[in-house]
Amino acid sequence: MSDANKLIECVPNFSEGRDLEKIESIVRPFRGKEGVRLLDYQWDLDHNRMVVTAVGEPDPLRQVVIEAVAVAVDQIDMTRHQGQHPRMGAVDVIPFIPIRNVSMAEAVDFSRRVAGEIAERFDLPVFLYEVSASSPSRQNLAAVRKGQFEGMREKLKQPEWKPDFGPERIHPTAGVTAVGARMPLVAFNVNLGTDNLEIADQIALKVRHISGGLRYCKAIGVELKERSIVQISMNMTDYTKTALYRAFELVRIEARRYGVNVIGSEIVGLTPMEALIDAAVYYMGIENFSMDQVLEARLME
């Protein structure tokens, strides 16, 4: 398998969502590079944070990410950073997602290599997280990031929080970075025909993994005030194991208890085609269907 057929997605989060000049200079390395495509970048003033979405062949992607980290480490000063979103570093987190002809094991290897390189080049402490984590306690980003930038100086002194790569102390202005491989995440929301947030909260409790629901589903109840409805806002963290239609039908089943109807749903941002095709195959009972029958899958081989 040639490297040119391999594709990895990268969704790095940078702690800059206000200074447009800095935002553009961090994004610049992703533009016009052979073998890398910038799909999207969005920033948020309140969060003071930017999320970039790019895909690329492994080697060019690695080089582009390192270039962008160089810019962010140079331009972002975490000692002066404020924002609503939890954060621990100038380059807060770099997730890598296997897209095409790349196994999860390869994506993990790739993430370790990037982590090692940015630690060495920028004297930056790096934690491996998600599937790349070196211990179960480091899988969850929230656990790694707990204490945020301000608490990292002390946290890194604890032996159980020795970074996987780089120095055993924070970078004075760029803090700490997490790098890891994970499955594609689908943001899937189901809307209810009620404005009662408590019902949405109760249903979220039933469908999400942590409180007894589906293994690869995170969920919270959310109010959509302008529409006077509520929704179950879900992150599907592995649609190949916890199908979207299963979460959808489970929400419907739980909503029945309250005499509430599901009135629709939405997908926020990007989704792999398989997450939706899987639902079509379920609802129409398509027998022996293979993703090889999808023209676009064949074109991407």
Added chain:
Amino acid sequence: MSDANKLIECVPNFSEGRDLEKIESIVRPFRGKEGVRLLDYQWDLDHNRMVVTAVGEPDPLRQVVIEAVAVAVDQIDMTRHQGQHPRMGAVDVIPFIPIRNVSMAEAVDFSRRVAGEIAERFDLPVFLYEVSASSPSRQNLAAVRKGQFEGMREKLKQPEWKPDFGPERIHPTAGVTAVGARMPLVAFNVNLGTDNLEIADQIALKVRHISGGLRYCKAIGVELKERSIVQISMNMTDYTKTALYRAFELVRIEARRYGVNVIGSEIVGLTPMEALIDAAVYYMGIENFSMDQVLEARLME
């Protein structure tokens, strides 16, 4: 828009399904060409016919198709051809399907250009059909092909069957060819929980266009003897206008009249991802969904 971003699918049908050496020599031009990908080729002994599936950028695809036609015209002698499938020429039909960054109007122009070139190079009468047809009476391939190879000599003498390109008489050994642009076709079958073929025939009548059903749906009842069931075997000729889920639900509704359940379905061969994603969007009521949200669609831009 650069030509390298345009993709057209081609599914030529050749009147040779028995001689493996000839089959391979006809397929050979599709192999190893820059800008063209051979996706599939299947032949059938009873039909004595081969169907090739390839996609490519317009210019390389045109050249490869002409090369394959040259081989077929050289090697197939229709005066000695026998087979169950209706046929009128060595290269019986060449459908072109717009896949990416190609409008139907462009695909029609492309098909006319290919038709003109093969008519001139091989002294072959060519009819334009489907969307490319020069008159409504030539849209339907079955109408063009009526009389088959053996009847073409007389048919071409009629003024209303003057070929769109090439001589006004058949090619002595290669007969007549049809070329045209059409939408991607999805072969979609719905299985019923009964072995009663009459019920399948009745339902097919209700869902297919010709007898009062859905505009872009052809359907017949078929017996699956080894499973002791019947199915509605459908060709969805424009899934963007007649959605698969609509045909599926209509079959279910009609089956109810007979107390029969839909027990599953199948897709034969390739389908564009949109035909299935559309069904997922319907069944889960996904609001404001755009194909731009599909990662693979973005990767193919």
